Amino acid sequence: MVETSLGQQYLKATLAKWRDANPWASDILWERIPSRYRNEIEQTARSVIAKSHTVSPSEDVVREIEDDDLAA
Numbered sequence: 001m002v003e004t005s006l007g008q009q010y011l012k013a014t015l016a017k018w019r020d021a022n023p024w025a026s027d028i029l030w031e032r033i034p035s036r037y038r039n040e041i042e043q044t045a046r047s048v049i050a051k052s053h054t055v056s057p058s059e060d061v062v063r064e065i066e067d068d069d070l071a072a
Helices: 003-019 035-052 067-071
Strands: none
Touching: 003 035
16 A cells, blocks of 8 residues: 555555445454455545546646647
């Protein structure tokens, strides 16, 4: 998973939601959760991070040069 403190916060939040949906795992340590579930939880955390850090187009983006510009 992401090695930053922010990444760990997303992972903890995702794990908490997952445990709410899967009460059978509420007392299981992270290391003891089966890898298929850990992978699912980590992937969900990555997805949440990606969605929360979307990049908007910059106004400083260089536009493509058109043939008319080259002739000038």
